[in-house]
Amino acid sequence: MGLVKITTLLSQTIGLDPDVVSPSQITRAVETRRVACNLPDIDRYWARLQTSAIELEELIELIIVPETWFFRDGKPFDYLKTYVNTEWRLKPNRNLLQILSVPSSTGEEPYSIAISLLEAGLQPKQFAIDAIDISQRSLTKARRGIYTKNSFRGDAWQERSHYFQKNDLGSDRGYELSQSVRDLVNFQQGNVMNSLAANQKQYDIIFCRNLLIYLKPEACTLVLAAIDRLLVTGGILFVGGSETGKIVPEQYSSIRQPFTFAYRKSELPPVPSKPSLNFNNPPQIPTTPNVQTIPKTHLSTIASAQSSPSLDLPAVRKLANEGKLIDATTLCKNYLEKYPTSADAYVLLGELYQADRQNSQTSQKAEQCFQRAIYLEPNSYEALIHLTLLKESQGDTTGANIIRQRISAIASRLPNSGVGGGT
Ligand SMILES: C[S@@+](CC[C@H](N)C(=O)[O-])C[C@H]1O[C@@H](n2cnc3c(N)ncnc32)[C@H](O)[C@@H]1O
Known part of the structure; x- marks a missing residue:
């Protein structure tokens, strides 16, 4: 039982x-940490995990594949x-070439990126590389920067x-990457x-x-939505060779180079007259999501936003x-097929x-729908608001606050937001 709970915790924490x-593998990792913590059984270890963020990090270190x-x-x-x-060199108003390597693991990938850019003839001041990993x-x-x-x-x-440069000294034996290349990557834990x-x-x-191959489907959706928000239109996303099936073809087109597994983020399709991001006149935020109380304006907005004449929202x-x-659910699912x-149909x-409160499983399904909507339309205000409320109702205030920050960030980029951006 303890092992199931621990697996669920890992799934919730790192996806x-x-x-x-x-x-x-999980049993071995848990056992190693239980013994290291000098605890008599798995139930005590489970109790420790729930109160110690440091111990959870230690366990994660044994689970990840670096x-x-x-x-x-x-x-x-x-x-x-x-x-x-x-x-990139031909772009008229180019600034720094900004690159993200996530997850970067022990650095070989972002350093290979840095070396490639130098080989392409770029000066260090022309690019910036961020590298993120949980470990x-x-x-x-x-x-x-010492490798074997x-x-x-x-x-x-x-x-x-x-x-x-070969390094024969003590425990640091191996090949040390030159400091000038190491300086080109900004590593962060995340x-x-x-x-x-x-x-x-x-x-x-x-x-x-x-x-992505290690993540559950909901986590993949979440990560891909975040990546989509971080990548400029026309930007390039590289995935692993066994992860190409996770990319939504409507939004990303393959660059069609063998064994490259790279995709270009497409131009966003024109959005019909739907005021999905008008923060001066935001859609009502439902206090308790319930179809009986979904504002008619919101539902009709969804309906009018659809481009297909056969739409029956x-x-x-x-x-x-x-x-x-x-x-209603069946009809909506048929529509999505x-x-x-x-994205609007997913929100609906x-x-x-x-609204189906009789069924305790539906909140998870609702969450998946809102995440999917955000994946399809990263600035979907309704989906972001619903997800915030859902997280709050689940007691996940950290998750809710992260989405709130995102909503504020979107708002601040609106020309008429008065929050800052929009010059
Ligand atoms: C197999 S390595 C991939 C490294 C590199 N991208 C490559 O393709 O060679 C997977 C990495 O994912 C990291 N990882 C796993 N879950 C993560 C999470 N939730 N957040 C950030 N990094 C994570 C692990 O720490 C590990 O270093």
């Missing part, structure tokens, strides 16, 4: 998909150089050996489940490789207002799930 980690190496997969770094020389141990190793043979696979690094949402930067390029509203939640990228379905 881990319990199906991709073997129970024996596997990485320099110039992993090769081709993505070739494409990065091509991109710099054929696109403090991996980050310490990354900052130290596991980090050098294949032959891509051989012609780059001049960036390394959990993708929350730290990305608080990040206000805009990146031209994001490497998010070999993380008004019928969903009518059914919902008559209390026929099952019928036909139009799977309709989420509201319907929330």
